[in-house]
Amino acid sequence: MTGATAVSGLLAAEVPYWASSIIKLGVVALVVPTAALILGYVFLMKMMSFMQSRLGPMEAGPYGTLQLLADGLKFLQKEDIFPDKADRTVFALAPLVVLISTFLIYVVIPAGPDAVVAQLDVGVFYALAVSSLSVVGILMAGWASANKYALMGGLRAAGQLIAYELPLVLAVMGVVIQAGTLDLQKIVSAQATGEIFGWGGIGNPFILTQFAGFFIFLVAVQAELTQPPFDMPVAESEIVGGYQVEYTGFRFLFFFMGEFGTAFAFGALASVLFLGGWALPWGDLGHWGFNIAGPVIMLVKVLAVSALIFWFRFTYPRLREDQLQRLAWKFLIPLSLVNIVVTGVFKVVL
């Protein structure tokens, strides 16, 4: 008991603005590579291997846990190659733009009552806006590589990400209507304190009422992450990696980290919006209890959502570009509009 109070006292102590800024920056800078490592190892290497009846990496570290670190080191040793006709500045900047967009999402994602870099009133809006910034980076990469495959990949990515931005935002609208706020922290507390027909046993995680929104969100996220069945921008068997085709070494590593970091961020966003975020449906750990346990609870939920995302990835073949657009415009967007209408009607009636 005294230990807990000591910790909470330490955490509650006033920290100067510059120090807290540096701490928060450091945390975000740590979270992105760590997230990429966790997802890359647990899902890309191990889960995929087990689904394909093989073991995956087993040599580097216990059960191959250090394989990604070894791969990262390998990438750092590679020669930094610019294609002959590449637009050098844009070519060099593109992976950074993708990575920065990933970093920016983490700014608003809450992992506890105070464990958040910036609590914005328009958190949902901000997160979705900066996540689509990566399109610019991908388009830059596709154009600057001076490669036909890369250009096709970049253009495909642009068309796809624009098409799927809409269902992504519309899917979230249902949650926003139900919670009555764009603030991610308030969305979390709305779910923790909510009641289902007067019964507050497990709060009211929005997945129960917004299951259509959750489904659309997952599909749109899959397209945003350019993962199968929507991986046309990188399709290895068609355009051989698309916009990544000319990248080597640490620039390629940036793309990799961006992809998996964004996957983790979207998993976190999904668990905040639909699964109750850092809060537990039962049992109140108190303000500081949640500050410490919150990240762990979040991690569990994020891994659950990511497992779903990656399960799709390893199971499905790839759609064609026109089929993907048809799915977005003719199915997902009308469905999400209907979802919004139904949510709105219930909000007014109840």
Added chain:
Amino acid sequence: MTASGTDQRQQLAYVAAQAADARLNVEIETEGMTLNIGPQHPATHGTLRLVARLDGEQVVEAEPIMGYMHRGYEKLAEVRTYPQITTLINRIDWLGSFANEVPFILAAEKLMEVEAPPRAQWIRTALFELSRIANITLFLGDMAVQLGAVTPVFMAFRDREFVLNQIEAATGGRFHPNFDRIGGLKDDLPRGWIEDTKQAMEKMRNFCDEFEELVLGNEIFQARCRGIGIVPPEVGLAYGLSGANVRASGVDWDLRRDGQEALAYDQIDWRVWTHPDGDSFARYWVRLQETREATHMVDQLLDGLPPGPIMAKVPRIIKVPGGEAYAATENPLGEMGYYIVSKGDLVPFRVKIRSASFSNMSITPWLLKGVYVPDIITILASLYFILGDIDR
């Protein structure tokens, strides 16, 4: 003549207008893109090159360029004795090697006027079907990976091992058995092989059932394959397509049933699978059914295996009498035939290899007109070629 002066002015004005129009059209018309797919590209199974003129994502025309892996087997065969040639031709279609040897040996047997004893013919047929399974299994996984689903190809490699193990147990070679001899086979079957093979066939049937659900039942797979790359039967025949490619267009033609070669196909109970659609889906479907049918055929062949010698009486040093002979069989990829011209020497005077993939590839310029770039991959994968079989 005054009229002609006016005419001339009008004509000049007309020409100038035309030229202006042409300039304008040149400016408005977007420039197409030439995309070079291959020789190094994951979808080409090796070194096929495809030069595609694109308008956006649509193919205006595509031309396959072959020969990057030409190894000159027809010429090499002219300086090798007949037993040595089987080593070469093992490497034509490297996924189902034993099937390559059979038509060559059959053609040579025709020239020598020997016939393999019944037991050798039955075992030959069984190994032929095993190599068909080993070959098509990989196609079933590979087509899925070309469409972006990574998992099936690992399952295909996993279950293909069972068949390769049996081929290895009988012949000593996993990929290149080199087991067929003029007048029979190198050895009889090892002890216990028949039971093991039947178990392996059971596993392959499970594999086929699994793939029928996993791949054929997948909606995205169907959306990508149905109606893509439709080959009408008359066009397919005109381009010289053979094998499952032409059977998927509804042409009921199979050399195993319709051919005249000395194999045991006429003594077992089996059927030829056809599909009316002629699209990529039909080609996959037909190959899957044929794999399952082949497992039943192997079972029957092993049940009814006649006793007797494994080798006919042939001289120790094989000199093939002068003459010409052609033998063709229904190989995993389609019709494969060897035309041998002999002058009575230790070596053939000329060997012409008719390989299935070469003819199957010839339809690609016709088939690829107007499709989208992702469909190129679907069509190439479903036509199913092996580079060694194209370039020889």
